[in-house]
Amino acid sequence: MIRYLVQCDDLKKYIKKLLKKLEVKLKDIEIVTGSLVEANLRGIDSHGVARLPMFYINRIKQGYIAKTSQYKIVKEFGSMSIIDANYGFGQVAAFKGIRHAVKIAKKNGLGLVGIKNSSHFGIASYFSMEAIKDDMIGFALSNAGPDVAPYGAIKSYIGTNPFSIAFPSGGKYPVVLDMATSVIARGKILLNSKKIIEQGIALDKNGNPTTDASKIGTLLPFGGPKGSGIGIVIDILCSILMSSPFGPHVKDNEKYSTDEVLSHLVGAINISHFTDLNNFKKNIDQMISEIKCLPTSKGVEEVFLPGEIEARTKEERIINGIPIENDLFNILQGLESCRIDKYEKLL
């Protein structure tokens, strides 16, 4: 199967050119491009450049995502704040949000920022990891279009409601959990060209288990009632806490042609107010090395810490480039008359 390898800087150039053609504001372009390419670098291809054609461009063109983010802080009190994203890019408002949370946490030990009237924000770890730069613990949660049935139900109600939390370490990789609360992220299914999915991931429209991606009626939450409960909790924290659309009321994103009002919650915990920062990092490093040394199950070569595989993939892709499948590459090579100029073709 034909694939292409694109260096991350070349991919960035392409995305920037494309978003500029769509008249997206320059400052927004930086953040959205950063988020998409970071997803590709980390191997979360479902949330990278693959999202551009249908997901973002469709919505920008139809006016569901504002070309010029007019986000503003509408409330500020003690350690909390609310940002109105004004229907701009989720990435832009959430990035502003985590920076603001870090600022509050410098003053108060922690900061919690709600973001409403927003749109899809890409990978949650893009924001949680931003707090690491200031030696803080960062976290980010989002609701999403209704794609997941609560445990026991057969009809979608909650979203895949992702969350991420990131901890700085003293070593090579931080600890970064970034996960959807469905068994599998919806984007990963969209990207699956084989159209065959594993058992236990989804139900068809009649509520029966299906392995045919084209017949998916609803996705299942991860971890049974526990994961389902976490999905519900994230829905409440992101949306109901800010009187924003919740559950199926964020509207269906099936065709990416309706507006979808999402909400996020991002926060930062200032480690140095809890303990000595160096001691924190030293203990994280000890935990990492102890977990790496644990004996493994049959067939398992290595125990991975949250975010370790992604960080290693990034190291590799920075050197070798980002792989893009043939179909996607061909779509990208015509979009708004933009082209990826430099690439390597793999046969």
Add this chain to the structure above:
Amino acid sequence: MIRYLVQCDDLKKYIKKLLKKLEVKLKDIEIVTGSLVEANLRGIDSHGVARLPMFYINRIKQGYIAKTSQYKIVKEFGSMSIIDANYGFGQVAAFKGIRHAVKIAKKNGLGLVGIKNSSHFGIASYFSMEAIKDDMIGFALSNAGPDVAPYGAIKSYIGTNPFSIAFPSGGKYPVVLDMATSVIARGKILLNSKKIIEQGIALDKNGNPTTDASKIGTLLPFGGPKGSGIGIVIDILCSILMSSPFGPHVKDNEKYSTDEVLSHLVGAINISHFTDLNNFKKNIDQMISEIKCLPTSKGVEEVFLPGEIEARTKEERIINGIPIENDLFNILQGLESCRIDKYEKLL
């Protein structure tokens, strides 16, 4: 099989008498008794009076849990605080902690309180639900003795690391998620007299799957790598964030005869600083009723919200009494020469 039914007030009287004999401070007795009986009322029998014989009494007698809690607030800054539990009852320090978090949240919108040098704190929802009384979102996390193998490993490293989050509603039941991050709570296995457990819960000492409770070497995290990641995250947030013992360094609680230094993190989010409280409750009620109306899987009669089964069990047990199995009842009826005076015997 013989069982007994004890009214909750009678069970409270018994526990108070017992703890008094052990010279536990009166104010601590109130909180510990409240936590244990609440667990029984909610149907979480693994964390109720069953814990007394080995778990608490052993440790009190050996001096691992201080009879007089000398907890104190050792740090206070902005929206965060740290309480040193001074090796007293986890319940007492965590209860103080959540009350303190609520107080901070009144002033700053949110409050986060770390509790170190603590011990087993019972059910996490006892603290998260405390914040509901002040119309706040409450949450509580704890690390625990090393009983769970991170995903891919076959040896315990993290604890069953439970967490709870509670949201007030306008209706009959609040939404209360309370869960261990292992497939099953360790306490539930301890309580399982059948000694046969389901597949996928545990591994034996050689790392092979086992269904024999007596052969458990380690428990498995819920939800594969995602649940494992959440368990690791809770370990870091509770322990490393306060430079407290983490992972296996909290010592093994296998025989309940060693000291075990645990840490917790509790917090409160002041809803009224984010949105109108009545609107919040109205939306929670709408979400509850919409989820309850979803079509169900074959064989599933009803979709339950987090905490709903527990709240219903409590209603029922307040009327009918708390069921106690024969073996446990007989143990309780001799403990420190204390007796449950009023009960109903079921044959």
